[in-house]
Amino acid sequence: MISKKMQAMLSKGSAIRAMFEEGKRLSALYGAENVYDFSLGNPNTPTPEKVKEAIIEVLEGDSVSIHGYMLNAGYPEVRQAVAENINKRYGANLSYENVVMTVGAAGGLNVTLKVLLDEGDEVIIIAPYFGEYLRYIDNFGGKAVIVPPNPPTFLPNITAFENAITSRTKAVIINTPNNPTGVVYDDETLKAMAEVLERKEKEYGNAIYLISDEPYREIIFEDAVHCYIPHYYKNTIVGYSYSKSLSLPGERIGYLIIPSCLDSFADFIKASGDATRTLGFVNAPSLMQKVVALCLDEKTNVDFYAKNRHDIYTALTKMGYQCTKPQGAFYIWCKALEDDDKAFCERAKQFNILVVPGTSFGCKGWFRLAYCVSNQTIQNSLPAFQKLIDSYKN
């Protein structure tokens, strides 16, 4: 008696969340220390101490203004603080009017797609992609158009990207640093994508919006650089979340950057406030808005992720796994040991290893490992990974 649409969705489900729930089940059976759950991007490094201090500082204020409604787009002073921080870091020229506080990046993406999509409009995503994009696009009657995976770099193939654009293309979603691959889009790639988009906008006489989903922006390694995408392409909307940078995924706090040069900027801004309200978010959580405004220069413990990345990458490649060396985020993307990545992940489970099949990201034959766990979990898991690869040699 639930909707037919939801019934069909449920039969697919979220492989990532299913793994997360399976991990809880296995932990209860075998003890948490004996289950190697690399399924979910749930940061295991503490929030910076400053977050706690900021919460307590904000609580000193008047409760009605801390916990009350504000404009759907968020507190103007919080949005201004975010804008100035982006200006300082990236040489942008934003004010509060260019920032909409959102219920995490997922909330921001849903708002953006609600603003943009009419039934049948096309949204391009690049495989491997965060599987939820398919659902976000479907929420608003959009049609996902998938650019195939491009191993071994997993940067988008520019020709394939260009071929995916049609007169119905309304938006492109990119995600850098990338979930699931850890790849960071470089200057050359972004210039090439921007050139294609500008040319196609002219060809079709339509705006094509580039939605840059950037929850991993600050988690970046060695000499990789995060580029500020609106510098490359005018019709860019940036979606951000503090989930990873401040280890606050449960708090659902993030923002959209909507540059003034965007086509239909005034309508977009008005519509994004409207969509925030009518989708049921209403506004980003109020206390946390004020808290992140006090923590804009706080950094997560990137060294924690860097050590995990080094340890897992070194160990797995030494064992014989074929992995993409991540430049950012906290995922490692590896080739499954058989063509059927789902069967591979099922077999991994027999060794109490939980990883997510590449099929969930539109890329068969690979798997994703989220290394945002404790380093101890990584160390504990290594003998199991060895047994897993050995099991394919017999």
Added chain:
Amino acid sequence: MISKKMQAMLSKGSAIRAMFEEGKRLSALYGAENVYDFSLGNPNTPTPEKVKEAIIEVLEGDSVSIHGYMLNAGYPEVRQAVAENINKRYGANLSYENVVMTVGAAGGLNVTLKVLLDEGDEVIIIAPYFGEYLRYIDNFGGKAVIVPPNPPTFLPNITAFENAITSRTKAVIINTPNNPTGVVYDDETLKAMAEVLERKEKEYGNAIYLISDEPYREIIFEDAVHCYIPHYYKNTIVGYSYSKSLSLPGERIGYLIIPSCLDSFADFIKASGDATRTLGFVNAPSLMQKVVALCLDEKTNVDFYAKNRHDIYTALTKMGYQCTKPQGAFYIWCKALEDDDKAFCERAKQFNILVVPGTSFGCKGWFRLAYCVSNQTIQNSLPAFQKLIDSYKN
């Protein structure tokens, strides 16, 4: 270049939010003390002190578990605490499995409608209704079917309600205590509605879900009683928010009650977690989940609202306004002084009074006044209300 659908929506907008923004503009011009903003349901009574204590108590825990992801439906221990509180208060028989924590009641309603609606399914709402219901229903391709207003009680006319039900009716949304009227549905009304629904379910061989939107549950006056709707009708889903009861509207924290006896219960539960995730909420804000679990027996300052209600109702009726005496919530529902309620509200603005036209609630010729403001605002506003009514006598 935004979607055609959003362009059309923007041209309608939210009268309530437009008033809220107008209030901010007028306050800047004339000073906040000279603007009588009764437009928005933004509680002006402080959060109970216990909320602040609970936040600080929760912060003593491990930051990863306070601010991390949990199951999409929320922390099991929080859901269990909510369930036990409802059991204690209403003699229900719930466990954590019957509770899904949501991003406020608005988030919960969107999740529920996402779970239930296929394109073209009908949802009955009873005028005057909270205007956002139209948008929530439209978000999922549903069709709102409106039961006309029934003055002077503004309880639903049962015959009109029955006539609105068709073979496509998937759900009915009720809201008690009611926004905008302040009416509380009594035992007799609920029994009559349940009888109709049961009969129609049999007639059409379909489940018809009753969605009870209850953010004002605890704000109730004199001898009015809030009835626990699942006791009346088996296919009831309750949507709740702590926005009003703990003065936390900006925090976006609430829950759904999904009783085990619901038709397709197992699918409903699974789908509600899925919808919570894919609509971009992901989960209700994590810190606030833990906080409300420590504040289940806290009460808002109902005396504050009772005094406001008394003062505004007495003064306005004495002046000659025709008002429905509210039994709950913090709204008073009055007849506009001309047929065109929008014109009336425009005229009220000339006296710095901000109220919302009944048309926004599907009920022409009336207006809503939110008396969740400071008592001083009410006192200050009375001469302006006198001038407003006098202006119609000239």
